[in-house]
Amino acid sequence: MLGEQLQIFVRSPGGARFFTWEPPSGDTPIAALVESLRTEYPRSQHGPIDLIDESSGKLIDPDLSAQEMADRVLGIRTGYVSDALNQLEALRRQEGPAFGYRHEPGTSTISLDLSYPGLDRIDSLDGSGIVVKGRHRATLILPSDFPEKPPRIFWQSSVFHPNLAVDEEVWPPRYDWADAPTLLEFVAALIETLTGDLYHVGRRFSIRRRRELNPQAANWYRRNRQPVAALAACARQDRHTPIDGYPLDSVSVDWELQGELSGSDTTVFVSRQAIDGIPEFGGRCAAWLIGQTGRHGQADWLYVDRVTSRVGHGLSGAPINAIGILRGPGESDPQLEHDRPLPLDARVRDGGVVLRVDSGDLAGYMVEVDGASSTEQAPQPPQASGRPITIKGPSAEQAEETIEAAEFGAPPEGAEDAGRLFARDLEAPICMYCDIVCVRSEDWGACADCGFVVHAGCLHQLGGCPNTDCPRSVLEPRSTANP
Ligand SMILES: [Zn+2]
Numbered sequence: 349m350l351g352e353q354l355q356i357f358v359r360s361p362g363g364a365r366f367f368t369w370e371p372p373s374g375d376t377p378i379a380a381l382v383e384s385l386r387t388e389y390p391r392s393q394h395g396p397i398d399l400i401d402e403s404s405g406k407l408i409d410p411d412l413s414a415q416e417m418a419d420r421v422l423g424i425r426t427g428y429v430s431d432a433l434n435q436l437e438a439l440r441r442q443e444g445p446a447f448g449y450r451h452e453p454g455t456s457t458i459s460l461d462l463s464y465p466g467l468d469r470i471d472s473l474d475g476s477g478i479v480v481k482g483r484h485r486a487t488l489i490l491p492s493d494f495p496e497k498p499p500r501i502f503w504q505s506s507v508f509h510p511n512l513a514v515d516e517e518v519w520p521p522r523y524d525w526a527d528a529p530t531l532l533e534f535v536a537a538l539i540e541t542l543t544g545d546l547y548h549v550g551r552r553f554s555i556r557r558r559r560e561l562n563p564q565a566a567n568w569y570r571r572n573r574q575p576v577a578a579l580a581a582c583a584r585q586d587r588h589t590p591i592d593g594y595p596l597d598s599v600s601v602d603w604e605l606q607g608e609l610s611g612s613d614t615t616v617f618v619s620r621q622a623i624d625g626i627p628e629f630g631g632r633c634a635a636w637l638i639g640q641t642g643r644h645g646q647a648d649w650l651y652v653d654r655v656t657s658r659v660g661h662g663l664s665g666a667p668i669n670a671i672g673i674l675r676g677p678g679e680s681d682p683q684l685e686h687d688r689p690l691p692l693d694a695r696v697r698d699g700g701v702v703l704r705v706d707s708g709d710l711a712g713y714m715v716e717v718d719g720a721s722s723t724e725q726a727p728q729p730p731q732a733s734g735r736p737i738t739i740k741g742p743s744a745e746q747a748e749e750t751i752e753a754a755e756f757g758a759p760p761e762g763a764e765d766a767g768r769l770f771a772r773d774l775e776a777p778i779c780m781y782c783d784i785v786c787v788r789s790e791d792w793g794a795c796a797d798c799g800f801v802v803h804a805g806c807l808h809q810l811g812g813c814p815n816t817d818c819p820r821s822v823l824e825p826r827s828t829a830n831p
């Protein structure tokens with residue numbers, strides 16, 4: 349066998365074509381094979397490529413060496429795990445820290461972290477209560493014939509919801525994969541399910557995926573439709589103001605003109621994340637453009653902050669902060685129906701972004717300059733230290749170490765830097781909303797009405813108390829019915 353050329357066989361999607369790859373050496377990573385397949389399967393048409401070991405059906409880790417795959421037959425897959433990860437990344441760029449995901453390399457399993465408000469039930473000695481929780485987890489599993497077949501989703505965290513339950517396989521009610529086979533929309537529907545925008549409490553459905561997983565929760569949702577709607581509305585609403593006043597007056601953002609400003613009295617400003625997100629979303633699905641409108645002198649302006657999937661299954665119409673629509677592929681009706689007129693209309697044409705304002709094509713718009721430096725250039729104010737640190741004796745090198753030690757708490761003589769252990773109060777408060785310890789006293793405050801411990805930041809983000817029995821609950825006004 350010595351000197352025989354190492355070979356790997358590759359089969360096209362659908363099996364119509366067969367290739368042989370001869371790597372330069374056994375150490376060459378499979379990633380090089382993926383790269384050489386680019387001439388046959390350009391990224392612009394096919395997106396990212398995954399390789400499957402046809403004998404085991406397993407996803408190939410591109411870091412494996414060619415030697416490890418010698419003489420195997422690998423199937424080419426497009427629109428599979430790498431493509432799914434691209435969609436989740438596009439979603440993360442728009443959703444910010446509220447949405448996170450982790451992928452175990454070489455698998456088709458992806459964990460989702462959803463930091464959105466959803467209900468949970470807490471049982472204690474003095475009865476049980478419904479609380480709003482801000483951290484939830486789910487696991488997404490892509491079947492080997494994804495995206496022809498839908499993903500499977502397993503809920504991983506405690507939740508009080510008619511259609512979600514811990515350790516159960518779940519599905520967003522009314523979501524049909526055949527209609528919308530993209531993770532961008534699917535995960536958006538899952539988030540809408542969690543936040544109460546989308547749920548099903550009817551008894552008539554017998555289809556496995558639409559059954560009520562938690563009849564108690566279904567009863568509660570049935571009796572508390574208004575507060576559930578209030579929760580959904582609170583989850584949809586952006587609490588921060590993305591831009592303060594006329595965008596051009598902003599000191600922290602620089603703008604660049606794309607095209608020319610003519611033909612419209614309205615100036616459109618598009619954030620960096622939105623200009624990246626429009627092609628990512630528009631090529632796959634329909635979306636809302638979220639942002640602000642305003643007037644400067646005689647002229648109107650629009651600011652597009654981010655893009656969010658227009659699933660269309662939610663109970664509410666356009667989000668209150670929607671200023672426009674992004675058309676999905678094939679969505680060409682001149683007038684789209686939604687519950688209120690939105691001034692901006694975006695579409696992706698030949699990979700480029702086309703904007704229309706009040707049904708006239710826009711010749712140009714302002715785009716946020718990448719990595720605007722002005723946020724970082726503020727000089728550090730000199731340290732207003734109380735007592736100066738006095739260093740005795742040793743060399744400058746040692747002196748530096750002494751300063752660090754003095755600042756961060758000196759470890760015992762000869763100890764490795766393994767961090768320090770502090771004895772803490774056993775009753776260290778844990779935030780009822782996000783389940784994270786409130787580290788410093790200024791981080792938290794008990795709710796003045798019910799005594800729930802919540803981070804000040806979480807209270808602000810949620811816009812009220814997570815205890816649904818509290819007068820300051822975000823679910824107010826609610827019925828007096830108890831679960
Ligand atoms: Zn918190």
Ligand SMILES: [Zn+2]
Nearest residue numbers: 795798813818
């Ligand atoms: Zn309270």
